[in-house]
Amino acid sequence: MSTKVIDISINEVTKEFATGIFKKKMAVDKLTLDIPRGQIVGLLGANGSGKSTTIKMILGFLKPTHGQIFVCNQPAGTRQSRSLIGYLPENPRFQKFLRGEYILNYYGRLYGLGGKQLTQQTDHMLDLVGLKHARDERVGGYSKGMTQRLAIAQALMNKPKLLIFDEPMSGLDPLGRMEIRDLIRAIHDGMPETTIFFSTHILSDVEALCSSVALLKKGVLKTACEINQLMVQDGQFFSIVVTGLNQTLENKYRAEHGAATTSLGLSFNVESVDMLTARLSEISRAGGTIVSVNTQRRGLEEILFSDRKNVNFQFPQQAAGGA
Amino acid sequence: MNSLRIAWVAIQELLHEKVSYLLIGFALFSLAMSMVFGQMTYGEQAKLTLDFMLGATQLSMLLFSIFMGISLFQKELSMGSISMILSKPISRASFLLGKYLGQICMQFLITWMMGLMTCLFCLRFGSGSFSAAAVFQTVTLIAWEAAIITAVTYAFAVNSGAVVTSLGAASIFFIGHGRDTVSSNLKETSDLIVWNSAKTVLPDLEIFNMKALASYSQSIEWNEFFLASCYGTVCVAFYLSLAVLFFSRRDIAT
Numbered sequence: 001m002s003t004k005v006i007d008i009s010i011n012e013v014t015k016e017f018a019t020g021i022f023k024k025k026m027a028v029d030k031l032t033l034d035i036p037r038g039q040i041v042g043l044l045g046a047n048g049s050g051k052s053t054t055i056k057m058i059l060g061f062l063k064p065t066h067g068q069i070f071v072c073n074q075p076a077g078t079r080q081s082r083s084l085i086g087y088l089p090e091n092p093r094f095q096k097f098l099r100g101e102y103i104l105n106y107y108g109r110l111y112g113l114g115g116k117q118l119t120q121q122t123d124h125m126l127d128l129v130g131l132k133h134a135r136d137e138r139v140g141g142y143s144k145g146m147t148q149r150l151a152i153a154q155a156l157m158n159k160p161k162l163l164i165f166d167e168p169m170s171g172l173d174p175l176g177r178m179e180i181r182d183l184i185r186a187i188h189d190g191m192p193e194t195t196i197f198f199s200t201h202i203l204s205d206v207e208a209l210c211s212s213v214a215l216l217k218k219g220v221l222k223t224a225c226e227i228n229q230l231m232v233q234d235g236q237f238f239s240i241v242v243t244g245l246n247q248t249l250e251n252k253y254r255a256e257h258g259a260a261t262t263s264l265g266l267s268f269n270v271e272s273v274d275m276l277t278a279r280l281s282e283i284s285r286a287g288g289t290i291v292s293v294n295t296q297r298r299g300l301e302e303i304l305f306s307d308r309k310n311v312n313f314q315f316p317q318q319a320a321g322g323a
Numbered sequence: 324m325n326s327l328r329i330a331w332v333a334i335q336e337l338l339h340e341k342v343s344y345l346l347i348g349f350a351l352f353s354l355a356m357s358m359v360f361g362q363m364t365y366g367e368q369a370k371l372t373l374d375f376m377l378g379a380t381q382l383s384m385l386l387f388s389i390f391m392g393i394s395l396f397q398k399e400l401s402m403g404s405i406s407m408i409l410s411k412p413i414s415r416a417s418f419l420l421g422k423y424l425g426q427i428c429m430q431f432l433i434t435w436m437m438g439l440m441t442c443l444f445c446l447r448f449g450s451g452s453f454s455a456a457a458v459f460q461t462v463t464l465i466a467w468e469a470a471i472i473t474a475v476t477y478a479f480a481v482n483s484g485a486v487v488t489s490l491g492a493a494s495i496f497f498i499g500h501g502r503d504t505v506s507s508n509l510k511e512t513s514d515l516i517v518w519n520s521a522k523t524v525l526p527d528l529e530i531f532n533m534k535a536l537a538s539y540s541q542s543i544e545w546n547e548f549f550l551a552s553c554y555g556t557v558c559v560a561f562y563l564s565l566a567v568l569f570f571s572r573r574d575i576a577t
Binding site for chain 2: 062079095
């Protein structure tokens with residue numbers, strides 16, 4: 001039996017949106033997901049897969065059509081549950097005339113902070129996100145990266161138990177993305193008990209940051225597991241290069257493993273250790289020479305989207321005789 | 324307390340909003356035009372100028388209440404900054420109330436400023452029959468009327484777009500001033516039943532209209548003024564409650 005403390009519990013949640021008088025669109029379909037405390041969990045999916053809808057239901061902005069969500073054992077959307085959450089929306093925007101420090105004070109006060117505690121927390125957050133130098137500047141003059149960091153700081157003002165980031169790296173340049181990644185890591189290191197739940201469609205961010213991942217596809221949960229587990233289960237394979245095989249065996253490997261001739265010899269991949277052992281002994285028996293055996297790992301993209309249908313994008317044909 | 328914090332930011336927002344200055348500019352321009360047109364009339368110049376100036380104040384506040392109501396609320400929705408505020412442990416009612424308080428503080432201030440300008444003009448150019456108390460009562464009641472229209476605007480804005488909101492709020496303004504006209508033109512019993520039912524939820528804005536009295540330098544009794552203010556408070560509470568009810572139930576997808 002698991003003894004993990006669950007911070008977000010999503011039970012059979014469905015969300016439908018009315019798109020016409022009699023038309024409805026299913027955004028999230030019977031989603032069940034538990035997010036344990038202290039982890040960085042990535043909610044992965046393409047645009048329109050239901051990531052933001054799920055996050056908005058956790059925050060209480062959207063009411064589930066069916067099912068229930070609990071945040072630290074409190075029903076989602078209640079003031080008690082929101083007092084435990086720090087939220088960074090996708091593309092955060094502030095009133096341009098407000099100054100960085102004022103914004104943190106304002107949001108801190110909305111969390112119920114005041115006096116010395118508020119001043120200290122504001123200073124600490126400005127320091128953490130590297131905006132001390134810009135504390136008195138109007139946010140209208142901030143760059144996108146600075147705005148994003150300020151938005152992260154406002155989410156941290158209440159020292160939350162749960163941090164929810166909606167596409168935190170979206171729209172940032174590579175340097176900005178790296179900064180936000182480092183910041184998320186620093187937050188996790190400094191507040192190890194805080195759960196960080198973020199949505200993204202950028203797989204490298206998930207690989208770099210998350211301990212667990214949940215994949216949504218058209219509102220349906222496809223996978224939810226620890227990344228390491230996913231990598232061991234589905235991500236590992238062995239690459240064999242061999243020479244001196246007889247034609248029968250070569251044809252067999254071409255047919256079964258898609259073997260191809262390379263400059264080093266016949267190269268093919270096998271998925272499991274058992275298969276690797278079987279093939280190696282088979283090659284030895286047949287008098288072949290094993291040039292190399294390498295353990296390989298698939299990228300997360302390859303694993304998660306292995307069932308993706310290929311889409312062939314084609315330019316429209318030019319009309320005959322056209323210029 | 325959270326409402327007051329939101330109100331303070333809303334006031335700053337209004338002070339930085341270009342539309343505010345456009346509307347204030349319009350108010351000043353219409354006051355100036357009232358002076359000009361008043362002087363161009365034959366006889367009763369002071370009374371007509373005063374009447375025009377109070378009419379200009381009312382029109383300016385109507386525009387301010389509708390357009391700034393839409394701007395304050397819907398801008399927050401379209402910018403998405405509402406999600407950062409509502410993710411904090413504050414109720415949607417506090418948010419709405421804060422925005423509303425901020426806006427009506429500005430509206431009362433602007434109305435009184437316009438009233439002051441009207442008084443100064445009357446003192447300088449008017450005849451001796453001008454009553455400052457009557458002008459004060461009139462502009463304060465105009466501010467109450469604007470407060471009701473602002474609440475109506477919020478009730479529409481939480482569920483509709485800018486066009487529907489402005490049309491809805493303007494309609495309530497005109498119906499609120501034309502209740503007696505509508506009543507006198509209805510003959511059918513069934514129409515009267517429907518109209519009388521509708522009247523229970525539509526504000527009677529003629530209660531706040533004492534421009535004609537003020538232009539004749541007549542004020543109303545202070546207890547009557549107090550009762551009108553109480554009626555304004557009840558109307559505001561009713562429409563704001565509707566706004567809160569709609570807002571609490573709606574999905575926020577931004």
